[in-house]
Amino acid sequence: MKLTPVMEKYILHWGEMGTRWGVNRTVAQIHALLFLSTHPLNAEEITETLTVARSNVSTSIKELQSWGLVKTVHVLGDRRDHFETLHDPWDLFDVIIEGRKRRELDPTLTLLRECVLESEADKETPAEVKARIREVMNFLDTLDSWYEQIKGLPRPTLIKLIRLGAKIQRILGKK
Numbered sequence: 175m176k177l178t179p180v181m182e183k184y185i186l187h188w189g190e191m192g193t194r195w196g197v198n199r200t201v202a203q204i205h206a207l208l209f210l211s212t213h214p215l216n217a218e219e220i221t222e223t224l225t226v227a228r229s230n231v232s233t234s235i236k237e238l239q240s241w242g243l244v245k246t247v248h249v250l251g252d253r254r255d256h257f258e259t260l261h262d263p264w265d266l267f268d269v270i271i272e273g274r275k276r277r278e279l280d281p282t283l284t285l286l287r288e289c290v291l292e293s294e295a296d297k298e299t300p301a302e303v304k305a306r307i308r309e310v311m312n313f314l315d316t317l318d319s320w321y322e323q324i325k326g327l328p329r330p331t332l333i334k335l336i337r338l339g340a341k342i343q344r345i346l347g348k349k
Contacts, residue, residue, distance in 0.1 A: 175223045181210050185224070200226050201234040205243055205259060209266075214247045214256035241273045264329060271321075279318060286311035 177185070185206040192202020203224055208215060217235065221228045235257055238244035243266070246255045260266050290311055293304045324332065338345070 175207075175211060175215065175219055177223060184210060198234065198237070200224070200230050201237050204231065204234045205238055208238075208244060208257060208259040209261065211258070214249060214258040216249075216252070216254040216256045218254070220257070242269050268325070272325075275318075275321065279314060283311065283314050283318060286314065 185203050188206035188209075189199040189203035192205075193199050195202075203226075204220055207220060207223060215223075217228060217231045220226075220231045220235075224231075235244060238259070239246075244257050244259050247258055249256050260269065286307060289307050290304075293299050293307065296304075324335075327335070335342075
């Protein structure tokens with residue numbers, strides 16, 4: 175696949191941003207390439223286009239598949255696996271947020287709930303520390319509940335809500 179300067183700039187930046195998001199640079203670059211591609215790509219095409227090791231491509235594809243960001247597709251007349259990603263930014267955002275929730279928020283909430291339960295019988299942990307742990311748990315519980323409600327909204331409603339921004343204060347009568 176031939177990259178234009180704009181495509182290359184996008185892919186390089188996405189790789190750089192990936193490292194800031196805690197994602198391997200190559201994983202992010204492959205995702206960017208698949209996002210920009212007008213057709214599914216096989217591993218060899220990805221390897222040649224990004225000039226990365228074939229083994230790195232395989233590992234990166236598996237990582238992207240574990241997130242639900244890349245799926246394997248078959249092309250008529252070609253026995254090789256081809257890969258594609260979602261092309262709608264909203265769909266991508268949904269998948270990434272759900273993945274981060276599952277990998278980060280859910281285990282943290284489980285641990286915090288355990289800590290709060292264990293702290294009830296714990297005489298050694300200072301009351302102030304117990305309160306802080308409970309506050310973090312309550313905060314994350316609130317975010318989790320909000321997320322569960324928001325993700326059920328129809329997309330047009332969600333977009334309107336997001337675009338409201340600070341106007342929401344006026345609607346709610348707050349200054």
